[in-house]
Amino acid sequence: MQRYYPIMISVERSRCVVVGGGAVGERRTRGLLEAGADVLLVCPEIVSGRLREWKEAGAIRHLPKPFSPDDLAGAALVVAATDSDDLNGWICDEAKRRGIPANSASDGARGSFIVPAVIRRGGLLLTVGTSGAGPAWSARIASELRARYGPEYAELTRRLGVVRRRVLAEVAEAPERRRLMHAAVSDRAVEAWLSMPELPEGGDAGRAAAKLGECRRYERRCESERCPLALLRDSRPGTRRLGLAPEYETIGNIVNCG
Numbered sequence: 001m002q003r004y005y006p007i008m009i010s011v012e013r014s015r016c017v018v019v020g021g022g023a024v025g026e027r028r029t030r031g032l033l034e035a036g037a038d039v040l041l042v043c044p045e046i047v048s049g050r051l052r053e054w055k056e057a058g059a060i061r062h063l064p065k066p067f068s069p070d071d072l073a074g075a076a077l078v079v080a081a082t083d084s085d086d087l088n089g090w091i092c093d094e095a096k097r098r099g100i101p102a103n104s105a106s107d108g109a110r111g112s113f114i115v116p117a118v119i120r121r122g123g124l125l126l127t128v129g130t131s132g133a134g135p136a137w138s139a140r141i142a143s144e145l146r147a148r149y150g151p152e153y154a155e156l157t158r159r160l161g162v163v164r165r166r167v168l169a170e171v172a173e174a175p176e177r178r179r180l181m182h183a184a185v186s187d188r189a190v191e192a193w194l195s196m197p198e199l200p201e202g203g204d205a206g207r208a209a210a211k212l213g214e215c216r217r218y219e220r221r222c223e224s225e226r227c228p229l230a231l232l233r234d235s236r237p238g239t240r241r242l243g244l245a246p247e248y249e250t251i252g253n254i255v256n257c258g
């Protein structure tokens with residue numbers, strides 16, 4: 001069995017060529033659109049109704065003709081999803097010769113990458129692959145993950161990103177940041193992030209000036225809405241610092257808020 005190395009590739013605003021307009025071409029196009037790609041569909045006939053809708057809505061562009069290697073100009077990535085195994089293989093060879101990553105829907109090993117089953121929850125991406133052994137097995141395991149990690153994980157992931165940006169900006173020592181971020185994903189903290197109202201974004205630009213105000217906001221939130229991020233009293237009189245509230249984990253010396 002082929003061995004693979006998983007990566008998450010950015011295709012935002014990049015030209016991605018999908019060859020073949022059937023059910024598989026539709027699935028690949030959907031995934032690419034979700035990642036912000038500029039999709040060029042190449043096929044004499046669009047079979048999928050959804051692909052026709054996307055074309056009519058201007059979400060994708062379509063070249064209504066058989067594939068030719070010229071279609072790869074400027075492509076960041078290509079998917080070969082025609083109903084001909086040989087043609088898909090040739091498309092992959094032509095792409096690889098030009099240094100363009102290629103996927104064959106009919107023979108994974110002919111391309112340079114295969115496509116996993118994906119659960120997208122905002123920034124959280126869960127992906128499942130079997131190295132080609134059994135895509136239906138990937139799909140089944142993905143459906144179990146879909147039930148376990150519901151839509152709320154999108155917002156939760158965004159909030160943890162906000163917390164992490166603040167911690168990166170405001171906590172000087174790496175071991176302390178690491179400890180804090182592990183505490184911030186404990187069961188209890190996760191439950192609290194989910195049940196909280198909006199978490200304010202902390203900016204590092206102008207942070208020094210805004211720090212006092214932001215910290216005051218947190219203090220209010222912590223008291224009334226049980227945000228795990230808390231202002232902790234410092235041993236020095238009149239000083240406070242940002243950390244996780246004691247019931248989550250007390251972390252000292254994180255930031256002085258004056």
Ligand SMILES: C[C@@]1(CC(=O)O)c2cc3[nH]c(cc4nc(cc5[nH]c(cc(n2)[C@H]1CCC(=O)O)[C@@](C)(CC(=O)O)[C@@H]5CCC(=O)O)C(CC(=O)O)=C4CCC(=O)O)c(CCC(=O)O)c3CC(=O)O
Pocket residue numbers: 027028103104105106107108109113114115116117118128129130131132133134135136138139142
């Ligand atoms: C190698 C790979 C290459 C690639 O496409 O990148 C590949 C190849 C092939 N698939 C085939 C068939 C099916 N593929 C699916 C479904 C999915 N296939 C996907 C990926 C991959 N498929 C790559 C391996 C990834 C891995 O290891 O998991 C998923 C995960 C992602 C996606 O496509 O978006 C998506 C599930 C997404 C979801 O539901 O969440 C189903 C299920 C169904 O249709 O109900 C069937 C029918 C059942 C069956 O055959 O198992 C055939 C035979 C075609 C024929 O019979 O002619 C080939 C060719 C071959 O294996 O030779």
Ligand SMILES: NC(=O)C1=CN([C@@H]2O[C@H](COP(=O)(O)OP(=O)(O)OC[C@H]3O[C@@H](n4cnc5c(N)ncnc54)[C@H](O)[C@@H]3O)[C@@H](O)[C@H]2O)C=CC1
Pocket residue numbers: 019020021022023024025042043044045046047065066067081082083084085087104105106135
């Ligand atoms: N990877 C996967 O998950 C799966 C892969 N497959 C494989 O994917 C292939 C495609 O499946 P479907 O989407 O159902 O196919 P389909 O038969 O619905 O569509 C084929 C498309 O290829 C286009 N096409 C044919 N010759 C072309 C050419 N010379 N240039 C450009 N486009 C051309 C057709 O116009 C059509 O739009 C299947 O043959 C099968 O081998 C099938 C199921 C799942």
